[in-house]
Amino acid sequence: QKEVEQNSGPLSVPEGAIASLNCTYSDRGSQSFFWYRQYSGKSPELIMFIYSNGDKEDGRFTAQLNKASQYVSLLIRDSQPSDSATYLCAVSLSGNTPLVFGKGTRLSVIA
């Protein structure tokens, strides 16, 4: 059973702080890793994907992947109240296998 684990939260951070969201996965052969953001009552939207060990930065977002530890994280710098949402981690073995989603971490950015 392939599993993706996330702390459900809520994770509360003050405006302007760094929010750190974590995700672990069970299948060592996983190749592709995604972070989605889902606002309440809306559908998920892709924030970032990462395939290789290390860091990948996109604006205020940084994804970090450590395949040896089976761990992927998302850092949000200069957090804004508009970042308040549920963040979903998704993992796939290969291009033609479906994504497995974690249950999400609810982030609350306090103004």
Place this chain on the structure above:
Amino acid sequence: KAGVTQTPRYLIKTRGQQVTLSCSPISGHRSVSWYQQTPGQGLQFLFEYFSETQRNKGNFPGRFSGRQFSNSRSEMNVSTLELGDSALYLCASSLSTATDTQYFGPGTRLTVL
């Protein structure tokens, strides 16, 4: 470019009935995936279609079925509805594989009474 559309947006059914949900992917996208989202279980994969063929299937009972048409539009059907089928059903389209960027539709909220 138009996004993924799903119809209907809301449905109320009673136990034992069946329901059909529709999804129109982004133009040019050939892969359509369906997910069930509930507060307790999160986002769970139902199935994926590519070129009118089911390419992947999740761990759901046979009451859940789907199909894809030649224009890539997809439908899913749930027969003999149960209370536990109440959920948000999301469709996502991507260019060709499930790990290309997936674009989600707004979902269909199904309530089973």
